[in-house]
Amino acid sequence: MAKKILFTGLVLLGFVFSEAKVCFADAAGLLEQADTYKNTGWHRQAQQLYNSVVQQYPGSDSALKAQGEVICLDISEKQDSQTQAAIDSMIASYSGHSDLPAVLCNIAAGFGWSEKFDKATSLYWQVILRWPDSSAIRKAELGISRINIVSLIKNGDYTAAAAETDKMLEDFSGQEYLPAALYQIARRYQWSRQYERAKIIHQEIIQRFPASGEAERARLDAARIKALSLIKAGDDAEAEINQLLQEFSGHSGLAVVIHSLASEYERQGKYEKARNLHQQIIQQWPENARADRARFDFSKTTVLSLIHSGEYAAAEAKLAKFTADFGGHSLFTRAMVPIGEQYYIQGCVKEGQGDSSHAEQLYEKAITVLSLVTGQSQSYEFTPVAWYLTGRCYRGLGNYEKGIECCEKVTADWPDHRYAGESQFLVGRSYEKLAKAGAMSRSEAKPKIKAAYQRLVENYPDCEAARYAQRWLGRHGTEF
Numbered sequence: 001m002a003k004k005i006l007f008t009g010l011v012l013l014g015f016v017f018s019e020a021k022v023c024f025a026d027a028a029g030l031l032e033q034a035d036t037y038k039n040t041g042w043h044r045q046a047q048q049l050y051n052s053v054v055q056q057y058p059g060s061d062s063a064l065k066a067q068g069e070v071i072c073l074d075i076s077e078k079q080d081s082q083t084q085a086a087i088d089s090m091i092a093s094y095s096g097h098s099d100l101p102a103v104l105c106n107i108a109a110g111f112g113w114s115e116k117f118d119k120a121t122s123l124y125w126q127v128i129l130r131w132p133d134s135s136a137i138r139k140a141e142l143g144i145s146r147i148n149i150v151s152l153i154k155n156g157d158y159t160a161a162a163a164e165t166d167k168m169l170e171d172f173s174g175q176e177y178l179p180a181a182l183y184q185i186a187r188r189y190q191w192s193r194q195y196e197r198a199k200i201i202h203q204e205i206i207q208r209f210p211a212s213g214e215a216e217r218a219r220l221d222a223a224r225i226k227a228l229s230l231i232k233a234g235d236d237a238e239a240e241i242n243q244l245l246q247e248f249s250g251h252s253g254l255a256v257v258i259h260s261l262a263s264e265y266e267r268q269g270k271y272e273k274a275r276n277l278h279q280q281i282i283q284q285w286p287e288n289a290r291a292d293r294a295r296f297d298f299s300k301t302t303v304l305s306l307i308h309s310g311e312y313a314a315a316e317a318k319l320a321k322f323t324a325d326f327g328g329h330s331l332f333t334r335a336m337v338p339i340g341e342q343y344y345i346q347g348c349v350k351e352g353q354g355d356s357s358h359a360e361q362l363y364e365k366a367i368t369v370l371s372l373v374t375g376q377s378q379s380y381e382f383t384p385v386a387w388y389l390t391g392r393c394y395r396g397l398g399n400y401e402k403g404i405e406c407c408e409k410v411t412a413d414w415p416d417h418r419y420a421g422e423s424q425f426l427v428g429r430s431y432e433k434l435a436k437a438g439a440m441s442r443s444e445a446k447p448k449i450k451a452a453y454q455r456l457v458e459n460y461p462d463c464e465a466a467r468y469a470q471r472w473l474g475r476h477g478t479e480f
């Protein structure tokens with residue numbers, strides 16, 4: 001079907017180029033095809049068609065909508081370095097167009113989904129202040145309220161978020177965009193793993209707006225949450241998943257839901273169950289964009305499963321195949337982090353069993369895999385994890401100097417990362433190990449240990465290791 005869709009899009013493009021006289025009808029067809037691509041996850045193809053509309057029908061209603069969609073796709077793909085310039089250009093080109101405020105609201109919503117809250121709020125306020133008579137004003141006002149709530153949820157202030165949600169329900173009762181706003185709030189709760197709070201919002205949507213598209217999505221999400229909760233708790237979720245598959249068999253979002261369940265199985269280390277769900281996506285929705293992601297994750301999870309089960313030779317072969325098949329995939333570098341971590345974990349297991357030879361081999365393999373991340377000049381959100389794990393592997397190999405370098409890289413470049421406190425602790429502990437092994441004199445090591453632990457206590461007081469550092473400083477004195 002994917003090939004059929006692409007063929008249809010190309011036919012439409014050819015028709016546009018040969019029959020310019022009926023441009024607005026053709027533009028509508030291109031937009032519809034682009035929307036289909038976008039909604040099924042084929043973002044690159046969608047963007048190509050949207051850009052075609054912008055180029056072929058400049059100044060039209062369709063071009064305005066298409067240009068807004070291109071900006072939203074850039075935001076969702078985190079390729080928004082030129083977004084503000086694109087927005088400014090669009091405003092200049094369509095300053096008198098009655099649909100411009102609504103398109104800007106859609107872009108602001110895109111910023112909201114990507115959790116760029118300041119940009120979203122700023123754009124909503126721009127709509128309110130520049131187009132006070134627009135019908136999009138209430139949408140912008142509701143958008144600001146929604147952004148405030150999802151920001152509170154992200155920051156963990158759930159009490160304030162609940163109070164603001166109640167106020168939003170009162171202030172915007174009857175507003176046509178309210179179901180969509182509530183749905184985004186529910187999704188933010190899900191991302192924060194506040195499943196019970198998400199269920200409350202889902203119920204509000206279902207009860208207040210039973211015929212809306214958001215109500216159907218809320219029912220599907222409620223079923224997903226139930227299955228996720230079971231997986232997270234370590235319980236058997238197969239019956240719930242089977243029921244979900246039957247009840248929502250024709251839902252367009254079902255492949256995404258099943259993928260999220262597979263991802264949760266992977267997080268819980270239940271690799272075979274994750275592989276089974278990925279395989280189901282590939283077989284049941286082969287033409288859905290999510291199937292491409294499932295193929296990638298199936299291959300990755302196969303490697304993880306083999307490492308976890310101690311089948312290292314087979315894992316090596318599958319990792320080579322994974323690299324050959326998906327080395328150019330946008331998520332390939334990220335996938336090296338859990339694979340490297342699994343090698344590290346197995347190294348720890350072997351070390352605990354007294355099998356130091358195998359432990360060292362696994363630590364070295366982990367370092368090699370993680371070097372595909374740490375060796376890159378570009379930094380990603382998962383890069384500090386790779387450096388932290390690499391530091392731990394070097395410690396496992398007894399190379400404390402290299403371990404210190406890796407951990408100091410984390411604290412220097414990502415001081416607010418969740419592993420920064422632990423990394424700071426490992427710096428001090430590594431100097432202790434060097435002194436104990438005689439690789440560094442105690443007089444040389446002691447001030448370095450003190451400095452490391454002092455920084456840990458001052459900068460990361462909530463880190464569990466800070467208590468050890470405080471005791472060490474208490475025994476050895478804090479002045480140096």
